[in-house]
Amino acid sequence: MKEPFKSAIPVLELIERYGFKAYFVGGSVRDYILGLPINDIDIASSATPSEIKEIFPKTIDLGIEHGTVMVLHNNHSYEITTFRSESDYVDFRRPTSVTFIRSIEEDLARRDFTMNAVGMNRFGEILDPFEGIVDIEAKTIRTVGMASERFSEDALRMLRGIRFVSKLGFVLESDTYQGIKDNKHLLTHIAVERIAAELDKLLSGYHTSQGIQLLIDTEIYKYIPGLPDKKAALLELSQLQIHSLFIDEKWALFSHLIQKGEKEIKQFLSSFRFSNKRVQQISYMSKWLSERFRNSWSIDSVYACGKETALQVEKIYQAYQSKVDSFAVDRLQAIIDALPIHSLADIKVSGSDLIEWKQKKAGPWVKDVLKEIETEILNGRLENDNEVIKEWVTKCSLN
Structure with missing residues (x-):
């Protein structure tokens, strides 16, 4: 097993030593299976937050009401979340409450897509109750259970699915695709900041064109602030190879393609x-x-x-x-x-110098003269040297 999982194995071992279960879960396991670089890992455990805090001496409460505690161990930090089930979603984003449970299978059942509903124990053995590996191998994004239910629980999952297309180059399974088309209006319940974060990730993907095309095909763009009237610009952007851009x-x-003025x-x-x-x-x-x-x-x-x-x-x-x-x-x-210069600050004279040399009071003329000096230096007609500029200023009838 490679890093960063390898360094985290002692954390899982310690949790299990106290009689609880612990797994690596989610996107890190998916990327491990795909052979992609892994930055952060998530750990899920049957231990409750209070039990995790008894096991590890150094912890930080993150979202403890939702079961998440940060553990500091061997100079690393790990987010450990208790297995949980969730109540009804009333705002199309978050459950009204969560219940801590002891079953990893039930915990994985609440996740968005099958490719993310996978776990891995400390021996590298994969737990895959929803055939996520089959979908990973088929490069398919499929919801866990019925798409409409998953998207009505958390409407942001629709954009997440499209974002994963952009990141991984996968395709949306037909029911998942239709679920987005049928539930796209629910995106109006999601905070703009959350939507913008997903769009940033979508645009950061190597397969950006496919992701943007899905925004158009599903018509979800009509429910994204700023985009309802931007179909033409989105279509043009989707046809460009822009994966090399930051x-x-x-x-x-994209802003240029909109063809509006700077204010707009x-x-x-x-x-x-x-x-x-x-x-x-x-x-x-x-x-x-x-x-x-x-x-x-x-x-x-x-x-x-x-x-x-x-x-x-x-x-x-x-x-x-x-x-x-x-x-x-x-x-x-x-x-x-x-x-010869890259900004006005590079010029070897100051406004005070001009006032002294011209024996005049400060005023708008100082800015005007500095601008003339800047132009002369840029065009190679004046050397950027204090004495040379002084001679030029004193000889010229400037303002």
Whole structure:
């Protein structure tokens, strides 16, 4: 058994030493079966939170009312959740209450998809009561039990299913697909922040195109804030090979495809409750991407855009074009390398210097002169040196 399971085996051993059962469960087991990289592991146990806290001296209460305790053991942290069953869901997201149980099979029965309803003991033996391995091998996403029941319990599961298509390249089983189509309206009960988090994960997948196409085919996009009138842009995005782009680069491209002004783009991004900083960064990339479609890079545009953003925008532009233009990248890098300054802060004079040299009171003229100096330096007509600039300023009749 490989890491990170190997380091966690002593945790399972200790729980079992006290007479309880413990398993690795969920997505980590699925990814282990698929041979994919594993970051976090989840542990489920028949021990209740109070019993886990008696076994391990160092714990942190996370969602203890739902059975989850964080255990600190051998310089690692592990989330351990008690086997549980769930009551009726009244808000299409969470059960009104949970009941701690001793059966791993009953615990797995409440999970979303068969591929996630698998457990593994410390010996690497798989527990698979819902034939999740069969579906994993068939690359199929199927709900545990009736799709309509699973989705009416937690409407976010519909987006999770599509997100797993984007991540894994699997296909939705027919009843699961139909369940999304029939219950898509329930997504209106889910908080925007939760929906946005799933969209981020969907766009982060290697098979993004398939995921976006499912948003269209199931018409679930009509119930996602910001997307009801964006079918054309979604369709165009689904036809592009954009797996090489980072998540915010994909959002910038999507924003460009919407073909709206900067104000409308910011409103669109804000509808997902992104942070103001993130909205600014994505809309800025989108703005310069639109400029890149109109013109090639120049010294002025690269300087105004900023070198980091310019490189990102070129990457997005080439992804849209479905080609790698190494000449264009080399030309952009050459412009960046040739820039004498990268911002106003790089200029070797300050506003105070100008006031002293011109013997004038502070005012708007200072900003204007600094702008003229910036332009002269950028275009190679003035050396970025304090004494050289002083001579130029004192000789010129500026403002």
